[in-house]
Amino acid sequence: MLKDVHNSSAPEPSLANDPDGHLYDPGVRSSMAAFALGDDTLALEAAAAVRSASQSIDRLRAHGAGGRGLSAGALDLLTRLGNADADGLTIGSLARAAGVSSRNVTGLVDTLERENLARRVQHPDDRRSVRVTISPAGREWLDAFRLPTQRAMSAVFRGFTPEELAQFRHLCLRLVVNQQQLEQYLGGMQS
Known part of the structure; x- marks a missing residue:
């Protein structure tokens, strides 16, 4: 059902x-x-x-995504990497920003590397620290993806006023906050 x-x-x-x-x-x-x-x-x-x-x-x-096969999670990471400074981001910081586990991010980074859209690099000052950066092909891919995405989202949200869009965003994020609070509460009960 x-x-x-x-x-x-x-x-x-x-x-x-x-x-x-x-x-x-x-x-x-x-x-x-x-x-x-x-x-x-x-x-x-x-x-x-x-x-x-x-x-x-x-x-x-x-x-x-033009048949590139990128999941929403991989696309989210690629977008975050596209906005990062030249040093890139750690797996941990990507995981925290995306609200997922480091293991999940590692798999997504593997996918982005296979597609030549991102790469892992050692931090120049700390060889133990691995960072993820967007590749030139990844930046080109994002640039090509940007305009069609903006057009599609404009079409999907056609007829919504700016106030309705702000309210919609607010309500969706309230769901996220409620879910996080529930998860914390349930996690506290299991301890």
């Missing part, structure tokens, strides 16, 4: 408007009502909508 809610190969959902004029997905509502055993489904529907929106953005990003 839940796999049907988020199956990216499924046809586009048929959306409807509730009495207040807000969009909703009747299929998701029906699935969530069965899952929740008749309890309120608004938070579950909102979570499904966030996931659907995220998948839509990821599909656009993947399409814009």
Whole structure:
């Protein structure tokens, strides 16, 4: 049931408007009502909508990646490396910035190196410190990716006012903060 809610190969959902004029997905509502055993489904529907929106953005990003096969995580790291100074960044600092484990970042850096988009270099003053820098090919790739991405995001957010975009960003980041606080709370309970 839940796999049907988020199956990216499924046809586009048929959306409807509730009495207040807000969009909703009747299929998701029906699935969530069965899952929740008749309890309120608004938070579950909102979570499904966030996931659907995220998948839509990821599909656009993947399409814009020109078949290069970069995941959203690898693309995020490449963007961070493109903004770093010439010394690059450590695996640890990339992991902290991306909010993932160093092991995850190591795999993503391996991918970027295989694609010749980034490289590991030893820090000139500390041979134990390995840093990651963007390669010239990585910088060219980012430059070619930038304009199509800006156009795609403008199209996706067409009709949103600047205030709505700021509110949308704020609400999404509140979800992140709530998730982090919940994770800390649950981690504290396990200690």
